[in-house]
Amino acid sequence: MNLTQKLISAHLVKGEMTPGSEIAIKIDQTLTQDSTGTMAYLQFEATGVEKVKTERSVAYIDHNMLQASQLNADDHAYIQTVALSHGIYVSKPGNGICHQVHLERFGKPGKTLLGSDSHTPTGGGIGMLAIGAGGLDVALAMGGEPFYLIMPKVVKIELSGKLRNGVTAKDIILKVLSILGTAGGVGKVMEYTGPGVSTLSVPERATITNMGAELGATTSVFPADQRTEIFLKAQGRENDYVELKADDGASYDEEIKIDLGQLEPLAACPHSPGNVKPISELEGIKVDQICIGSCTNSSYLDLMQVAAVLKGKTINPNVSLTVSPGSRQVLTMLAENGALADIISSGARILECACGPCIGNGQSPKQDAVSLRTFNRNFYNRSGTPSANVYLVSPVTAAVSALTGVITTPLSTTIPEIVLPERFLINDNLILRPENFSNVEIVRGNNIKPFPKGEKLKEELSGKALIKLGDDITTDHIMPSNAALLAYRSNIPYLSDYCLSNCDKDFPKRAKENGGGFIIAGSNYGQGSSREHAALVPLYLKIKAVIAKSFARIHKDNLMNNGIIPLVFDNPADYDKLDEGDELLITQAIESVKNRSFVLLNKTKNIKIKLKLECGDRQIKMLIAGGSLNAVAESKK
Numbered sequence: 358m359n360l361t362q363k364l365i366s367a368h369l370v371k372g373e374m375t376p377g378s379e380i381a382i383k384i385d386q387t388l389t390q391d392s393t394g395t396m397a398y399l400q401f402e403a404t405g406v407e408k409v410k411t412e413r414s415v416a417y418i419d420h421n422m423l424q425a426s427q428l429n430a431d432d433h434a435y436i437q438t439v440a441l442s443h444g445i446y447v448s449k450p451g452n453g454i455c456h457q458v459h460l461e462r463f464g465k466p467g468k469t470l471l472g473s474d475s476h477t478p479t480g481g482g483i484g485m486l487a488i489g490a491g492g493l494d495v496a497l498a499m500g501g502e503p504f505y506l507i508m509p510k511v512v513k514i515e516l517s518g519k520l521r522n523g524v525t526a527k528d529i530i531l532k533v534l535s536i537l538g539t540a541g542g543v544g545k546v547m548e549y550t551g552p553g554v555s556t557l558s559v560p561e562r563a564t565i566t567n568m569g570a571e572l573g574a575t576t577s578v579f580p581a582d583q584r585t586e587i588f589l590k591a592q593g594r595e596n597d598y599v600e601l602k603a604d605d606g607a608s609y610d611e612e613i614k615i616d617l618g619q620l621e622p623l624a625a626c627p628h629s630p631g632n633v634k635p636i637s638e639l640e641g642i643k644v645d646q647i648c649i650g651s652c653t654n655s656s657y658l659d660l661m662q663v664a665a666v667l668k669g670k671t672i673n674p675n676v677s678l679t680v681s682p683g684s685r686q687v688l689t690m691l692a693e694n695g696a697l698a699d700i701i702s703s704g705a706r707i708l709e710c711a712c713g714p715c716i717g718n719g720q721s722p723k724q725d726a727v728s729l730r731t732f733n734r735n736f737y738n739r740s741g742t743p744s745a746n747v748y749l750v751s752p753v754t755a756a757v758s759a760l761t762g763v764i765t766t767p768l769s770t771t772i773p774e775i776v777l778p779e780r781f782l783i784n785d786n787l788i789l790r791p792e793n794f795s796n797v798e799i800v801r802g803n804n805i806k807p808f809p810k811g812e813k814l815k816e817e818l819s820g821k822a823l824i825k826l827g828d829d830i831t832t833d834h835i836m837p838s839n840a841a842l843l844a845y846r847s848n849i850p851y852l853s854d855y856c857l858s859n860c861d862k863d864f865p866k867r868a869k870e871n872g873g874g875f876i877i878a879g880s881n882y883g884q885g886s887s888r889e890h891a892a893l894v895p896l897y898l899k900i901k902a903v904i905a906k907s908f909a910r911i912h913k914d915n916l917m918n919n920g921i922i923p924l925v926f927d928n929p930a931d932y933d934k935l936d937e938g939d940e941l942l943i944t945q946a947i948e949s950v951k952n953r954s955f956v957l958l959n960k961t962k963n964i965k966i967k968l969k970l971e972c973g974d975r976q977i978k979m980l981i982a983g984g985s986l987n988a989v990a991e992s993k994k
């Protein structure tokens with residue numbers, strides 16, 4: 358078996374491990390963060406489970422940190438109290454970004470981790486089977502339900518050779534993105550093997566598994582080997598180490614070979630992580646802003662390299678440089694060893710240990726700006742400045758470019774090799790353990806509004822095609838996130854006025870005036886984030902079905918979990934037969950769901966279009982019941 362198959366088979370509770378068929382796996386650990394967490398905990402409360410049934414569940418507060426009004430703090434208080442009262446650990450604001458902290462303090466090789474954030478696969482850097490999902494799936498997993506997924510194909514990514522000076526782990530994942538594109542990983546797990554693996558430390562591996570989310574992959578995984586043991590030992594967690602690797606001669610569904618020695622520094626150009634070009638082709642482009650941080654590239658290793666480049670120098674006068682360390686562990690260690698002073702002295706602005714600009718929470722650049730970011734996503738308007746051009750690069754490319762003020766290759770700068778410390782600085786005093794708290798009262802601020810619930814499927818679905826979208830619509834299009842909107846992640850009615858506003862500002866009004874209807878889209882609809890809001894808001898707007906050429910995994914599951922039918926054209930060319938404003942009708946919807954086959958009548962054009970539903974038996978029940986909470990409740994009757 359390959360490693361992915363081993364991890365799955367050790368957790369398999371239902372189904373057969375044939376790629377494409379539905380399986381269910383036991384979940385050992387969960388994580389939530391605050392921007393998806395309030396909804397996930399409201400849903401968890403609705404299940405009536407008193408104490409989590411996982412080995413470890415952690416609630417992180419790391420996204421919505423601006424606190425421009427009371428709203429974020431209200432959400433933080435709700436999360437802290439609801440979590441502690443249900444046996445869930447809490448990582449307080451300031452402790453760091455969920456994926457970085459989870460890797461440092463909780464992740465264990467061989468365990469499964471389900472997180473309400475699409476970058477949960479970061480845990481694959483230490484040999485976890487770590488998967489991102491919507492809040493409802495995570496809520497159910499906390500209650501002991503298994504997680505259902507489609508048995509993935511496994512892609513072997515064989516690494517050989519060693520990275521050259523100036524080329525980093527970020528360039529490896531950018532290379533994979535350039536080969537596969539942003540939908541190339543759908544239905545697949547990326548499993549890294551080969552002699553190049555042992556040349557990479559855990560933080561480097563975690564950069565790769567983290568940004569594997571941009572491939573649309575189910576997850577990415579590295580073996581757990583001596584490098585993993587060294588990392589866990591340095592975190593005081595050597596007992597959590599187990600060796601894990603694929604069997605010799607294990608078979609894979611696909612194979613990609615990468616010679617690390619041949620790689621060069623790369624960048625993902627606007628507005629997609631898949632739009633990858635060599636830095637050598639971009640050199641000289643004037644840069645206005647540089648942001649170093651995010652769960653992809655804010656480890657001790659990354660920031661020590663940045664500090665080494667910046668030491669004793671001053672950034673270009675036309676550049677604004679921000680640095681947000683991934684965790685308090687990283688920040689404290691940089692403070693203690695003097696590297697932080699090198700970064701500050703160069704002119705960098707130090708932000709708190711949080712997602713910050715990565716989710717558009719502050720630091721929106723100026724009009725038409727070029728912004729280099731070490732993050733994982735450069736979707737249109739994610740920075741909060743619609744006209745900005747965001748390039749995704751490695752921390753060393755970012756640091757050398759901060760000095761010159763133009764995109765600059767790091768190949769001509771000597772970057773010192775950073776050795777990981779034998780012992781990281783361990784201070785868990787911002788992690789609250791539920792066993793130390795009793796009789797916690799759950800605090801619910803005014804901003805916490807109930808979430809919309811799906812209704813039983815009706816026989817007839819009718820309404821207008823409310824909008825017709827192109828390919829690669831991201832969850833940032835469907836439910837934008839920015840400093841103004843993030844405070845309302847617990848308030849679906851408020852957010853509903855911004856649904857798809859990045860594509861058409863009038864969409865919410867139109868949906869409300871028409872009492873709901875249908876969304877029409879091209880391929881890879883819903884790529885990006887796990888935010889369930891991108892399904893909850895359409896549910897609130899009474900969207901009955903999304904008809905697309907294809908869907909991204911997490912968003913498709915979120916739609917079905919909330920009773921919205923994700924339909925795919927039998928013949929993709931039929932996309933051309935639908936226009937905004939067309940009156941659409943589906944009759945015998947329940948039968949059609951059961952048969953996974955639909956006939957859509959376009960009443961305006963008097964044409965019939967065949968559609969299919971690609972899902973498992975469980976999801977059929979779920980769609981008929983009007984969502985997974987209803988389905989689980991029915992199954993318990």
Ligand code: MIC
Nearest residue numbers: 392393474475476886887888
């Ligand atoms: C993101 O990177 O887009 C986020 C913000 O972390 C999301 C979660 C969210 O929308 O709250 C994700 O990746 O799942």
Ligand code: SF4
Nearest residue numbers: 476651652712715716
């Ligand atoms: Fe936070 Fe950005 Fe990572 Fe999402 S991708 S978890 S917003 S740092």
